[in-house]
Amino acid sequence: MREIINTEQTLGFMKLRKIAAAFSIILLIVSITSLAINKLNFGLDFTGGTLIEVNFQKPADLNNIREVMKEADYSDAVVQAYGTERDVLIRLAPRNNVKAQELGDQVLQTLRAGIDDKIAVRRIEFVGPNVGDEFVIQGGLAMLVALLSILLYIAIRFEWRLAVGAVTALVHDVIITLGLFSVLGLEFDLTVMAAVLAVIGYSINDTVVVFDRIRENFRKYSKLTPLQTINRSLTDTISRTLITSGTTILVLLALFFLGGQLIHGFSTALLFGIFIGTYSSIYIASAVAFWLGVSREDLMPTEVEKEGADLDPMP
Amino acid sequence: MLNKYPLWKNLLVIIVIAVAALYALPNLYGEEPAVQISASRNAELTPATLDTVRSTLQQENISAKSVALENNQILVRLKSDKDQLAAKDAIIDSLGDSYIVALNLAPATPSWLESIGASPMKLGLDLRGGVHFLMEVDMNEALEKIQNGMTDSLRSQFREERIRYTDISVDGRDIELTLRTVEDAQQARSFLDNRFQGYTLKNNDADSKQVILHMTEQKLKETRDYAISQNITIMRNRVNELGVAEPLIQRQGANRIVVELPGIQDTARAKEILGATATLEFRMVDTDNSVRDAINGRVPYGSQLLPMRDGPPQLLKDDIILTGDHIVNASVGYDEYNRPQVNISLDGVGGNKMSLATKDNVGKPMATVFIEYEATGTRDAEGNMQFKKNAEVINVATIQSRLSSQFRITGVGAQEAQNLALLLRAGALIAPIQIVEERTVGPSLGQENIDRGTQAIVWGFILVVLFMMAYYRKFGMVANLALFANVILIIGVMSMIPGATLTLPGMAGIVLTVGMAVDANVLIFERIREEIRAKRSPQQAIHHGYDSAFSTIADANVTTLIAALILFAVGNGPVKGFAITLAIGIVTSMFTAIVGTRAVINAVWGGKKIKKLSV
Numbered sequence: 001m002r003e004i005i006n007t008e009q010t011l012g013f014m015k016l017r018k019i020a021a022a023f024s025i026i027l028l029i030v031s032i033t034s035l036a037i038n039k040l041n042f043g044l045d046f047t048g049g050t051l052i053e054v055n056f057q058k059p060a061d062l063n064n065i066r067e068v069m070k071e072a073d074y075s076d077a078v079v080q081a082y083g084t085e086r087d088v089l090i091r092l093a094p095r096n097n098v099k100a101q102e103l104g105d106q107v108l109q110t111l112r113a114g115i116d117d118k119i120a121v122r123r124i125e126f127v128g129p130n131v132g133d134e135f136v137i138q139g140g141l142a143m144l145v146a147l148l149s150i151l152l153y154i155a156i157r158f159e160w161r162l163a164v165g166a167v168t169a170l171v172h173d174v175i176i177t178l179g180l181f182s183v184l185g186l187e188f189d190l191t192v193m194a195a196v197l198a199v200i201g202y203s204i205n206d207t208v209v210v211f212d213r214i215r216e217n218f219r220k221y222s223k224l225t226p227l228q229t230i231n232r233s234l235t236d237t238i239s240r241t242l243i244t245s246g247t248t249i250l251v252l253l254a255l256f257f258l259g260g261q262l263i264h265g266f267s268t269a270l271l272f273g274i275f276i277g278t279y280s281s282i283y284i285a286s287a288v289a290f291w292l293g294v295s296r297e298d299l300m301p302t303e304v305e306k307e308g309a310d311l312d313p314m315p
Numbered sequence: 316m317l318n319k320y321p322l323w324k325n326l327l328v329i330i331v332i333a334v335a336a337l338y339a340l341p342n343l344y345g346e347e348p349a350v351q352i353s354a355s356r357n358a359e360l361t362p363a364t365l366d367t368v369r370s371t372l373q374q375e376n377i378s379a380k381s382v383a384l385e386n387n388q389i390l391v392r393l394k395s396d397k398d399q400l401a402a403k404d405a406i407i408d409s410l411g412d413s414y415i416v417a418l419n420l421a422p423a424t425p426s427w428l429e430s431i432g433a434s435p436m437k438l439g440l441d442l443r444g445g446v447h448f449l450m451e452v453d454m455n456e457a458l459e460k461i462q463n464g465m466t467d468s469l470r471s472q473f474r475e476e477r478i479r480y481t482d483i484s485v486d487g488r489d490i491e492l493t494l495r496t497v498e499d500a501q502q503a504r505s506f507l508d509n510r511f512q513g514y515t516l517k518n519n520d521a522d523s524k525q526v527i528l529h530m531t532e533q534k535l536k537e538t539r540d541y542a543i544s545q546n547i548t549i550m551r552n553r554v555n556e557l558g559v560a561e562p563l564i565q566r567q568g569a570n571r572i573v574v575e576l577p578g579i580q581d582t583a584r585a586k587e588i589l590g591a592t593a594t595l596e597f598r599m600v601d602t603d604n605s606v607r608d609a610i611n612g613r614v615p616y617g618s619q620l621l622p623m624r625d626g627p628p629q630l631l632k633d634d635i636i637l638t639g640d641h642i643v644n645a646s647v648g649y650d651e652y653n654r655p656q657v658n659i660s661l662d663g664v665g666g667n668k669m670s671l672a673t674k675d676n677v678g679k680p681m682a683t684v685f686i687e688y689e690a691t692g693t694r695d696a697e698g699n700m701q702f703k704k705n706a707e708v709i710n711v712a713t714i715q716s717r718l719s720s721q722f723r724i725t726g727v728g729a730q731e732a733q734n735l736a737l738l739l740r741a742g743a744l745i746a747p748i749q750i751v752e753e754r755t756v757g758p759s760l761g762q763e764n765i766d767r768g769t770q771a772i773v774w775g776f777i778l779v780v781l782f783m784m785a786y787y788r789k790f791g792m793v794a795n796l797a798l799f800a801n802v803i804l805i806i807g808v809m810s811m812i813p814g815a816t817l818t819l820p821g822m823a824g825i826v827l828t829v830g831m832a833v834d835a836n837v838l839i840f841e842r843i844r845e846e847i848r849a850k851r852s853p854q855q856a857i858h859h860g861y862d863s864a865f866s867t868i869a870d871a872n873v874t875t876l877i878a879a880l881i882l883f884a885v886g887n888g889p890v891k892g893f894a895i896t897l898a899i900g901i902v903t904s905m906f907t908a909i910v911g912t913r914a915v916i917n918a919v920w921g922g923k924k925i926k927k928l929s930v
Binding site: 008053055102104105120121122123125126127128130131135138139141142145146149150153154157190191193194197198200201202204205206208209212213216236239240243244246247248249250251252253254255258259260263266267270 | 441449451586749750751752753754755756757759760763764767768770771774775776778779782783786819820822823826827829830831833834837838841845848863866867870871872873874875877878879881882885886887888889890893894897
């Protein structure tokens with residue numbers, strides 16, 4: 001059989017728990033500091049404003065476009081190439097004297113008059129400032145509700161120490177993923193928000209698989225210490241963890257390179273989130289549960305359950 | 316015997332996948348250009364209309380794939396985009412104004428699939444191209460208008476009742492009345508008590524000169540709902556004018572309206588029309604001059620000839636008695652003989668104007684004119700949109716007595732009364748509307764998004780399939796079959812759910828599901844390997860592998876499903892599109908990866924003597 005890692009011997013994952021903890025704490029501090037100082041580079045969805053993506057027939061001269069925009073009194077316009085040389089993205093902050101819904105068309109007219117009348121509109125987006133604020137609140141709320149529901153589910157299905165471990169790992173993943181976007185100044189829009197929430201979904205999936213094995217092994221091996229049990233469980237699940245992360249990363253690479261500009265942020269957040277989520281489900285979730293003193297007694301079945309390898313098989 | 320599925324389980328797997336495949340099938344046929352015709356206001360689609368359309372196409376030498384009348388619409392399917400445009404212009408010319416003619420893309424689903432209700436997935440605006448508007452109704456304005464109308468009517472009623480007041484002012488939901496004396500206040504209280512529906516007395520202190528009339532929660536909600544539904548009605552009328560094939564106009568939350576216009580090309584025009592205002596005017600009918608002369612071109616000075624909606628043209632005086640913005644409300648009522656009538660309330664200023672104008676005109680006819688601004692589709696030298704002012708007489712009624720702020724129009728049919736009330740209210744938009752979010756996607760970008768999303772799905776799929784084949788050999792191939800079935804299931808389910816829409820983030824959700832769906836099989840196969848290492852027989856290994864992996868898979872997927880469902884409930888736009896495919900993918904992948912692969916593995920390996928497993 002082909003193996004990624006030889007798992008006959010129990011691997012000493014937990015030996016590294018202090019180093020991993022230190023590493024994670026550093027990452028968290030860097031992320032939080034950057035989030036506090038640099039903030040997130042919120043996209044149009046959250047800040048409000050107008051965005052116009054246009055397609056030129058010839059490669060576009062960005063400086064010329066900036067010049068034309070400035071002359072037409074749009075000096076706050078941010079002009080950038082988008083994906084290809086012929087696609088240009090123009091952003092404008094909300095303004096008072098113009099009806100927001102007309103701004104996009106006005107800019108388009110300016111460009112058609114000043115540069116080329118064959119410019120094609122790819123998209124126009126306008127988000128009012130209040131709507132943007134609502135998206136922030138909604139997104140934050142979604143994240144909070146998701147975390148609480150998962151905490152509750154694991155506390156009921158498993159045990160509260162494991163639930164706290166899992167949610168700690170999730171918060172860890174979210175903060176560090178947000179931190180990456182803050183440090184690199186990548187744009188944070190609604191699709192990235194969706195990706196961060198998907199990271200929560202992915203990371204919890206990984207963690208639950210490990211926890212399931214921890215519960216099973218606590219019941220199976222009565223002689224092992226909690227630390228040994230956790231190490232054994234991580235060893236049992238490591239190939240699966242790496243393979244699933246591997247296949248997920250494969251498809252995300254396809255999405256990153258082929259999915260186009262619109263979902264670049266999305267795939268970036270997920271790619272990074274999968275790495276950090278895999279790491280945290282191995283080193284953070286179990287370590288936190290260990291520090292909270294999870295033990296064999298906590299995980300013995302209170303009722304007869306049709307689970308585990310030694311019980312009656314399902315039909 | 317170990318590892319044999321009963322017949323019903325095998326059948327279940329086959330039937331589920333076959334049904335999903337059947338409903339996923341329409342997505343392969345694509346769409347064809349079409350022209351869609353529906354009736355506007357007073358017209359009706361009949362077989363005769365169908366014949367007109369057919370003969371028009373014949374005259375213009377346009378060959379249509381099919382012309383059919385269904386669901387109150389005529390759908391003309393054509394062979395090319397060029398034919399589509401030509402057909403649209405020809406049909407507009409021959410049918411005239413009473414019909415809405417729109418370009419559309421009709422799914423080219425074969426009729427045998429259509430007969431079982433199969434249709435392709437609905438594509439989101441980011442994939443189809445089109446405009447999405449989120450509009451907000453100004454509720455403060457709506458409340459203020461209602462409250463101002465109320466204070467006006469209080470003033471006049473207090474005068475009639477001889478209750479002396481010093482001040483009446485509005486503060487949000489409260490109307491604060493300051494009376495001359497404590498006695499006046501008491502009189503006011505007993506007068507106001509339970510007199511006005513939707514208002515309660517808040518301050519009942521007998522020694523105070525102040526009385527507060529408070530709008531109830533119920534009335535506030537009614538006001539809001541009314542403002543929203545009024546705006547939705549107006550939006551619907553305007554969208555009809557745009558000739559969009561499948562528009563969506565929907566309330567969202569307490570004070571917002573979503574308008575989605577798929578496939579529209581001229582977005583600037585859409586915005587101008589949706590943002591335009593309809594107004595209403597009351598004018599006297601010119602009875603001194605002959606309508607016939609006016610029709611023949613001799614329109615007298617100071618008068619104007621205007622078309623009437625359901626009748627001959629009318630000659631009206633140029634002077635406007637009153638404009639529609641003074642109308643506070645218009646509703647359908649019935650008189651003592653149960654004949655329908657339209658009750659109209661004006662604000663204070665409007666009441667005075669009406670009263671002055673009708674004083675000397677009792678017995679004469681008065682006309683109600685409805686004015687809408689319609690974009691003509693042409694631009695002037697500066698590139699600005701040209702508007703056509705459409706004025707139309709919607710009602711002529713004889714003034715029976717001097718009118719005030721409350722009057723009624725009688726002598727109308729029940730249906731006409733409904734329409735008239737609606738139009739009167741439309742002219743008196745109680746709350747202005749504002750676009751707070753707009754997303755326009757050009758048609759080229761939409762197609763590009765489809766291509767990119769499809770490419771990402773295909774390549775992600777190929778990569779995972781290759782990996783599984785290399786790592787798990789024959790069992791990997793079984794997992795790959797399951798993965799393929801899973802994609803079919805997702806597409807089938809998305810096509811079956813009426814409200815589900817595929818968006819670009821939704822396609823990203825499918826890609827992610829492809830990556831994560833093999834997880835269940837990885838868990839099972841790793842378990843089987845463990846069992847083999849523990850020296851179990853191959854059959855035992857398969858059996859125990861599936862069983863012990865089951866609870867892990869269930870727990871892991873339920874937690875992910877929780878996250879997906881919360882995304883769907885709380886998120887909006889791109890987030891929702893992503894959540895729906897993710898959630899469907901989680902559920903379908905559990906079925907294909909657990910039940911589906913087991914069926915194949917049982918059929919191939921189950922119940923036989925085998926020494927070695929290819930896992």
